[in-house]
Amino acid sequence: MSVWIAIGVTAVGCYAVKFLGLLVPASALERPLVRRLAALLPVALLAALTAQQTFADGQDLVLDARAAGVAAAAVALLLRAPFLLVVAAAVVVTAGVRAMGG
Numbered sequence: 001m002s003v004w005i006a007i008g009v010t011a012v013g014c015y016a017v018k019f020l021g022l023l024v025p026a027s028a029l030e031r032p033l034v035r036r037l038a039a040l041l042p043v044a045l046l047a048a049l050t051a052q053q054t055f056a057d058g059q060d061l062v063l064d065a066r067a068a069g070v071a072a073a074a075v076a077l078l079l080r081a082p083f084l085l086v087v088a089a090a091v092v093v094t095a096g097v098r099a100m101g102g
Contacts, residue, residue: 065101069094 028034054066072093076086 065094065097068097 029038050070054070055061055063069090073086073090076089081089
């Protein structure tokens, strides 16, 4: 039953945050600092999610094929490769490292 309570509390919390966002005056949203933070926040969140998914396994810090795939993607990005090629490089390198490692 505690799982459903957590789901309910989370749903109510998300709705409350969304509702509070609607109450913020437009003049506050037009400030340069707020605009800059709003532009940078999604990038920071995506980077944190990528790092967590790449280097964590539960509570443990791991360095496995996923890290090699991210490194290959970073190299492809530095070489200014198209997005699909970046993804393909990450997939191929990750699969290759997993195939060699068993």
